[in-house]
Amino acid sequence: MATPDPLAAFREMKFRDPARAQAMIDALGRLTAAIGRSPVSLMHVCGSHEQAIAKYGLRAMFPAALRVIMGPGCPVCVTDTREVDEGVALARQGVHIATYGDMLRVPGTVMSLADAQAEGARVHVVYSAGQAVELARRLDAPVAFFATGFETTAVATAAIVLNGLPANLSILSAHKFIPPAMDMIAATPGLAVEGFLAAGHAATITGWGVFESFAARHRMPVVVAGFEPLDILAGLVKLLELVRDGTPAVANMYPRCVTRAGNLRAQEALWTVFEPVSGRWRGIADIPGGNLAFRDTFAGVDARRRFALDAAPLASPASPGLAAACLCGSIMAGISSPTDCPLFGGACTPESPVGACMVSSEGTCKIWHQYGGYPDLGDMA
Amino acid sequence: MSGGDDRIGLKHGAGGRAMRALVEQVFLRALGGTAAPEGIGLSAMDDGAAIPVGDRWLVLTTDSHVVKPVFFPGGDIGRLAVSGTVNDLAVMGATEVTALTCAVIVEEGFPRADLERVYASLCAASDEAGAPIVTGDTKVMGRGEIDGLVLNTAGVAFCSRPVPDAGLAPGDVLVVTGTIGDHGMAVMAARHALSLEGDLRSDVAPINGLIRTALGAGGDAVAAMKDPTRGGLSSALHEMAAKSRVGIVVDERTVPVRPEVRAAADLLGIDPLVMACEGKAILGVRPRAVEAVLAALRAHPLGRGAARIGRCTDRHAGTVVLDTGYGRRILAEPEGEPLPRIC
Numbered sequence: 001m002a003t004p005d006p007l008a009a010f011r012e013m014k015f016r017d018p019a020r021a022q023a024m025i026d027a028l029g030r031l032t033a034a035i036g037r038s039p040v041s042l043m044h045v046c047g048s049h050e051q052a053i054a055k056y057g058l059r060a061m062f063p064a065a066l067r068v069i070m071g072p073g074c075p076v077c078v079t080d081t082r083e084v085d086e087g088v089a090l091a092r093q094g095v096h097i098a099t100y101g102d103m104l105r106v107p108g109t110v111m112s113l114a115d116a117q118a119e120g121a122r123v124h125v126v127y128s129a130g131q132a133v134e135l136a137r138r139l140d141a142p143v144a145f146f147a148t149g150f151e152t153t154a155v156a157t158a159a160i161v162l163n164g165l166p167a168n169l170s171i172l173s174a175h176k177f178i179p180p181a182m183d184m185i186a187a188t189p190g191l192a193v194e195g196f197l198a199a200g201h202a203a204t205i206t207g208w209g210v211f212e213s214f215a216a217r218h219r220m221p222v223v224v225a226g227f228e229p230l231d232i233l234a235g236l237v238k239l240l241e242l243v244r245d246g247t248p249a250v251a252n253m254y255p256r257c258v259t260r261a262g263n264l265r266a267q268e269a270l271w272t273v274f275e276p277v278s279g280r281w282r283g284i285a286d287i288p289g290g291n292l293a294f295r296d297t298f299a300g301v302d303a304r305r306r307f308a309l310d311a312a313p314l315a316s317p318a319s320p321g322l323a324a325a326c327l328c329g330s331i332m333a334g335i336s337s338p339t340d341c342p343l344f345g346g347a348c349t350p351e352s353p354v355g356a357c358m359v360s361s362e363g364t365c366k367i368w369h370q371y372g373g374y375p376d377l378g379d380m381a
Numbered sequence: 382m383s384g385g386d387d388r389i390g391l392k393h394g395a396g397g398r399a400m401r402a403l404v405e406q407v408f409l410r411a412l413g414g415t416a417a418p419e420g421i422g423l424s425a426m427d428d429g430a431a432i433p434v435g436d437r438w439l440v441l442t443t444d445s446h447v448v449k450p451v452f453f454p455g456g457d458i459g460r461l462a463v464s465g466t467v468n469d470l471a472v473m474g475a476t477e478v479t480a481l482t483c484a485v486i487v488e489e490g491f492p493r494a495d496l497e498r499v500y501a502s503l504c505a506a507s508d509e510a511g512a513p514i515v516t517g518d519t520k521v522m523g524r525g526e527i528d529g530l531v532l533n534t535a536g537v538a539f540c541s542r543p544v545p546d547a548g549l550a551p552g553d554v555l556v557v558t559g560t561i562g563d564h565g566m567a568v569m570a571a572r573h574a575l576s577l578e579g580d581l582r583s584d585v586a587p588i589n590g591l592i593r594t595a596l597g598a599g600g601d602a603v604a605a606m607k608d609p610t611r612g613g614l615s616s617a618l619h620e621m622a623a624k625s626r627v628g629i630v631v632d633e634r635t636v637p638v639r640p641e642v643r644a645a646a647d648l649l650g651i652d653p654l655v656m657a658c659e660g661k662a663i664l665g666v667r668p669r670a671v672e673a674v675l676a677a678l679r680a681h682p683l684g685r686g687a688a689r690i691g692r693c694t695d696r697h698a699g700t701v702v703l704d705t706g707y708g709r710r711i712l713a714e715p716e717g718e719p720l721p722r723i724c
Contacts (some may be wrong), residue, residue, distance in 0.1 A: 018706035018707055025708075055705070055710075056706075056707040056708050057704075057707065057708030057709040059708065059710075060708045060710060061707070061708040061709070229707045350716070351392065351716060369713065371711075371713060372711030372712055
């Protein structure tokens with residue numbers, strides 16, 4: 001008898017159907033068994049994927065031999081200490097800082113932007129790049145947009161730059177580009193990741209074709225997936241099929257949004273304004289091509305070139321205390337889980353976070369904390 | 382940074398873990414040497430106290446009410462003040478309210494017309510509940526010394542059998558009397574001026590009549606009750622599981638949530654399970670009486686949406702597990718006030 005197609009629901013565009021989810025969960029079990037290794041490790045690189053996996057309790061349903069790890073998929077979390085220090089230094093010069101809310105409490109070397117705000121610095125939360133422009137138009141003072149995020153938000157930053165910024169607005173770019181980070185992780189010895197689940201929303205911009213050279217280089221499959229529970233399960237089923245067959249291909253399981261070429265206008269805007277440069281990802285490494293810096297043509301809007309930015313006084317030789325025990329770096333690199341961290345849920349909570357992973361709603365620790373931690377439910381159900 | 386707990390924060394009043402810790406560490410510790418009266422006292426941290434008087438039980442409770450805004454879709458602070466106290470009595474098993482008190486603290490400059498409107502609403506809710514207000518108190522404080530209007534109500538009632546929130550046993554079925562999250566979402570939308578479409582209305586109502594019906598149908602088989610106010614269904618279930626020393630498994634698909642509330646919750650990144658209700662109760666019912674209790678609830682205008690949402694187990698005492706239909710996870714106990722997502 002033929003096995004029913006576990007991806008049938010997905011093809012019919014029904015994204016929330018528990019019965020069909022169960023068929024896919026069964027398929028994960030069969031595929032993991034067919035692969036025969038334990039564990040089979042797959043990595044996703046997106047906070048929204050982790051949100052959905054945790055919220056719907058999917059991890060409790062995965063076969064024991066399947067490990068689904070979250071990699072460096074939280075842009076706020078990988079914003080480096082030095083970049084936060086630069087923001088704080090700017091704020092202390094009297095420059096108004098506009099930034100996304102999640103950034104406020106991310107610790108710098110000695111203080112966060114929220115701490116700087118408590119000392120009198122002017123820090124404004126914005127919800128979009130466009131709001132930073134509106135803010136600058138309202139204020140008769142220098143404003144710097146502390147811009148963070150991956151390809152998705154970087155395109156929005158590029159768009160306001162191409163439209164022309166008010167003279168008093170500059171941008172401190174902490175934008176990151178995901179594909180080079182995947183390269184670094186794929187090459188990390190001992191991590192044993194066998195396939196990547198790529199984030200559907202970023203791929204709407206880059207196109208799924210951006211992963212083809214990666215798959216060939218590392219002989220590792222990549223599947224682009226969306227964010228409904230069935231999207232994620234379908235992505236994992238497809239990824240395990242490619243692993244089982246030893247096929248280092250790229251599959252697009254989010255065709256309702258993602259094409260091979262992606263959004264060409266957005267890419268043009270992105271690469272007109274930014275160039276990839278080597279940069280530090282917090283707790284992980286210097287990643288060649290992992291940061292997005294302004295091209296010389298746009299030097300005029302670059303806060304790093306407009307202001308003398310000296311973050312050195314913020315570097316503290318003092319003992320880092322609690323932060324020394326924080327495992328954010330190895331959690332973001334996919335080496336450790338939040339529950340491996342001695343601070344998780346005790347000394348480190350969303351109310352008083354020690355590491356960036358507990359600050360951002362995209363951070364692994366915050367997500368695990370919100371949804372009850374590791375689903376070790378035993379015979380509960 | 383928030384630092385240590387040497388100052389009281391808003392989270393200490395939000396009905397979650399932080400508030401429980403504060404009550405235990407400050408109020409209960411201070412009572413340590415005082416002999417507790419027979420019955421259900423402060424140390425039970427139930428919805429009210431129950432003291433045996435002859436062959437009956439005197440149940441009493443008190444509640445202070447602050448809400449921003451004072452008027453919100455579906456109700457106002459006056460209706461809330463009566464419903465909160467009447468419902469706390471009702472879920473203790475005391476549905477015939479003997480009397481209520483009402484103390485009013487007003488900020489200098491508060492509009493007199495608003496005060497009159499609030500008081501009219503309060504009286505209407507008192508009539509609806511059959512709970513007469515028999516005494517009160519009025520204070521005015523200087524501008525900025527208090528925020529608008531604070532109402533305190535206390536209530537007394539008699540019953541033949543108090544129903545604790547700690548009475549669950551393995552095998553009991555959990556029933557909720559209707560949709561959850563309506564009050565919390567309506568107030569949050571009004572407070573943050575979120576221009577959300579759809580009819581978000583508070584469910585604030587006195588439900589002593591509804592509970593009376595359920596107790597009539599279920600009798601002793603109604604083993605535990607609680608009203609899921611601050612902290613929502615999640616906080617209430619955690620308290621019931623911890624005090625009863627049982628595990629609770631909730632089937633998320635069976636928890637009634639109005640589509641408008643679910644959509645708003647998805648948008649704001651807030652779980653409806655942590656949003657406050659002000660006209661609902663959770664009942665722990667022995668299996669033999671579940672159908673009778675559900676039928677009685679559904680026959681009442683305030684209980685049409687009643688549903689069976691979960692069951693108690695003898696495993697993992699104190700834990701609440703959520704079966705999402707796709708998988709399972711532990712339901713985290715809310716720590717403080719839920720806030721809308723920033724991005």
